[in-house]
Amino acid sequence: MSTETTERYRRALETRDVELALSGFAPDVIVHSPLTSRVRFTGHAELKPLLEVAYTHLRxxxxxxxxxxxxxxxxxxxxxxxxxxxxxxxxxxxxxxGLITEVTLFVRPLPGLVALMDAFGPDIARRNGREFAARLLSLAAKPLLAMVRMGDRRAVPLAGPRG
Structure with missing residues (x-):
């Protein structure tokens, strides 16, 4: 049954089918954010907006x-x-x-994780009726994303092995 569960998880993400995804999660599922241990989503009501945002941005x-x-x-x-x-x-x-009761997410590399924060954070805040928080998150993420991208392209190669 576990491979059927992960197959449904995969199909839902690949087809961006929120209802199919929700059908694979227990009603009281807990999803741990890849960004911080201070945020978790509990139950279908909190998970659905997260899935909608994720399926909008992931390609x-x-x-x-x-x-x-x-x-x-x-x-x-x-x-x-x-x-x-x-x-x-x-x-x-x-x-x-056979339903997923808990999910812990891990994302790499750092520029991708910050891009996720930049895309998901404001959208999730808006869906939760928190427009000020959405604007604040958007403003805060932009310089961080620029710094991380520059560091990834310019600074990280300086520290790597010589070739």
Missing amino acids: DVRFHTDTGDATTRVVVYTARIGAEEIEEAAVLKIGED
Whole structure:
């Protein structure tokens, strides 16, 4: 049953089908943000806007790993958020009924993670009726994204091995 669960998770993301995704999650699912341990989404009511935002921004999704056992699976995929590439690993806890009860998300590389923050944060705040927070998040993320992109392109190669 666990591979059926991850197959539904994969299909929902690839087709951007929010209802299909929700059908794979337990009603009281907990989703841990890849950005901070201070944010988690609990239940379908909080998860649905997150999925809608994610499915709006993620492009070129390609799953490459699905491993684990009947109660814990790890799925990994690559995608794009705007111009940035990301790789996301999701640790899925699966209940006896085959529904996902808990998800912990991990995103790399850093420019992709910051692009995710820049795209998702304001949209999620808007969907939660928090327009001021959406504007603040958007303003705060822009300089951080510029610094991370510049550091990734210019500074990181300086520290790498000589070739």
